Amino acid sequence: MKIRLRRTNESDLDFVLGAEQSAENRIFIGAWTREQHWVAFDAKDLSHLIIETIEGKPVGYVILAGLADANESIEFHRIVITEKNQGYGKQALRQIKKLAFEELKAHRLWLDVKEENARARHIYKAEGFVAEGVLRDCLKIENGYESLFVMSMLRDKYESRFINKQPSLRIAAPEDAEEIAAVLAESFAEHESSYTAKAYAATVPTVDEIKQRFGEEKIWVALSSDEIVGTVSIIDKNKALYIRSMAILPEARGNRIGERLLKEIENYAVACNYQKLSLNTTPFLKRAIRLYKKFGFVRRGAGDLFGTPLLTMEKSLKSAAKFKREMKK
Numbered sequence: 001m002k003i004r005l006r007r008t009n010e011s012d013l014d015f016v017l018g019a020e021q022s023a024e025n026r027i028f029i030g031a032w033t034r035e036q037h038w039v040a041f042d043a044k045d046l047s048h049l050i051i052e053t054i055e056g057k058p059v060g061y062v063i064l065a066g067l068a069d070a071n072e073s074i075e076f077h078r079i080v081i082t083e084k085n086q087g088y089g090k091q092a093l094r095q096i097k098k099l100a101f102e103e104l105k106a107h108r109l110w111l112d113v114k115e116e117n118a119r120a121r122h123i124y125k126a127e128g129f130v131a132e133g134v135l136r137d138c139l140k141i142e143n144g145y146e147s148l149f150v151m152s153m154l155r156d157k158y159e160s161r162f163i164n165k166q167p168s169l170r171i172a173a174p175e176d177a178e179e180i181a182a183v184l185a186e187s188f189a190e191h192e193s194s195y196t197a198k199a200y201a202a203t204v205p206t207v208d209e210i211k212q213r214f215g216e217e218k219i220w221v222a223l224s225s226d227e228i229v230g231t232v233s234i235i236d237k238n239k240a241l242y243i244r245s246m247a248i249l250p251e252a253r254g255n256r257i258g259e260r261l262l263k264e265i266e267n268y269a270v271a272c273n274y275q276k277l278s279l280n281t282t283p284f285l286k287r288a289i290r291l292y293k294k295f296g297f298v299r300r301g302a303g304d305l306f307g308t309p310l311l312t313m314e315k316s317l318k319s320a321a322k323f324k325r326e327m328k329k
Contacts (some may be wrong), residue, residue, distance in 0.1 A: 003091050004287060005099065008048040008061060015050075015058050019080045023108075028117050029078055044068060047176055051081070051092045054190075059083045062096060072107035074100050087189050093127055101158045110152035115137075121149060126227070129153050146306045167229055167257055169264055172219035175211040179228040180221065187247035195283045198306035205245070221258045222248070224291050233239075234265055240314075241269045244280040246288070256262075258291050269317055277315045282308060289313075 008016065013034060020031050032040075034236060040048045045068045051060035066074045076096060081089045094292050099140040100106040112135065113120050125131070130150040137145035172177060172180060193202055205213075213219065213233060222230035229252035235242045248257050280303060281288050289311070296315045303310035 003015075003047045003051055003088055003095070004051055005051060005092070005095055008037075008041060008046045008050050010038075010041075011049050012058065012061070013167070016061050016080075019061060019082045022082070024084070025080050027083075028114055028120070028239065029080060040091065043059075050090060050151070059086070059088045059280050060092060061110055062092060064100070067104060071145050072105065074104060074106040074109050076100075076109055076111040087186050090123065090186060091189070091250075093123070097127070097153065097158055098217065107155050108152055109158075113147040115147040115149060121151070125149050127153075128157055128227070130157075146216050154263070167222040167224040167252065168232065168257060168262075169220055169260060170223050172214075172221045172231065174211050174214050176219075176221055176228060177214075179232045180210050180219070181205065181207045183228055183231050183249055184245060184247045184251060190250075191282075191284060193280070194308070196307040199308035202305060203245075206231045218268075219245075220261055222252075222261060224252060230261060232261045232265065234268075237278070241265065241274050241276075243277060246279075258288075259295065262291070262295050264319065266315075274317055279313055280305070280310045282310060 004251045016035060016037055017031075017064070017309065021026060021031055039050065040063060045062040045065060047062075047067060048328040049057050049064070051061045051062060058077065060083075062079045063077040064074055079089065079092060081092070086306045097109060100109045104286065110132075111129070113124065121131075130153065132150045132152055135148040135150060138148055139146040181204075181290075188200070189202050195203060210219075217233050217235045219231065219233040221228045230248040232246040233244055243262075246258065246261065266277065277297070278300075279297070280291065282294065282305075283289075292313050297313040298309055298315070300314045301312045303312060
């Protein structure tokens with residue numbers, strides 16, 4: 001499910017305090033008092049934000065600091081997510097980067113994370129943050145001391161990763177399965193409520209399910225700065241190639257990745273003498289349907305996936321194959 005950021009207000013305080021004091025969160029962050037949060041609302045150097053679904057349900061909060069820093073270095077002070085394993089943290093992190101670099105014009109976005117929070121460090125690294133060093137034993141706790149890892153991202157890294165650089169394409173390998181699963185999950189999250197539970201599970205396969213696909217289908221990935229930002233796969237169905245699991249990360253859209261993936265598939269299909277391309281999509285994926293129509297796909301029928309309506313679309317490759325043969329004469 002898609003999320004958004006908004007300013008925290010007084011009515012959110014009970015949620016904020018409950019979120020950071022929960023057992024699964026308090027081991028990783030230092031709890032603030034109600035007064036500390038209240039003061040942060042109006043501080044010119046801070047931005048206190050609620051993470052909520054598009055339906056308005058709060059699922060976490062974020063604090064940014066250093067907004068007035070003369071060195072243009074903004075601190076990602078804390079993030080707390082109340083509903084785990086839903087992709088909210090990663091979505092929020094990407095919106096925070098966009099806010100920091102594109103709206104607040106930061107040169108550097110940095111954070112510190114507890115040494116024992118390996119999962120968070122892995123996520124930050126995957127999102128482009130670079131480890132700068134360790135503040136050893138800098139926090140005194142009940143049973144001793146804790147260390148903090150300092151990580152950061154610079155504006156040029158952000159821009160090359162998400163704005164300026166044209167992603168490259170390659171054939172996927174089994175070791176890409178985890179990233180492919182993450183791309184599919186994040187890409188379809190905003191539409192989850194439009195699917196039945198079984199249909200959504202079929203649309204967003206697990207890592208193990210993706211690994212099993214490598215024996216029967218070809219999978220492409222699109223990469224930006226070595227991170228997978230898009231994917232698509234094909235299955236041989238007699239004289240047709242069936243396209244499925246096409247997805248582009250939200251922040252990578254607008255770079256014509258979908259068109260390039262479809263063109264790659266068409267070139268492969270023509271070279272292998274397939275006569276048509278086919279795919280299924282859903283009526284509510286309007287952006288995808290526009291892309292398919294632009295690329296020459298036409299609607300051929302309707303279907304159903306565990307109670308979710310489907311549209312079947314096809315593209316004939318006979319003319320393309322004929323043209324290619326004539327060009328070789």
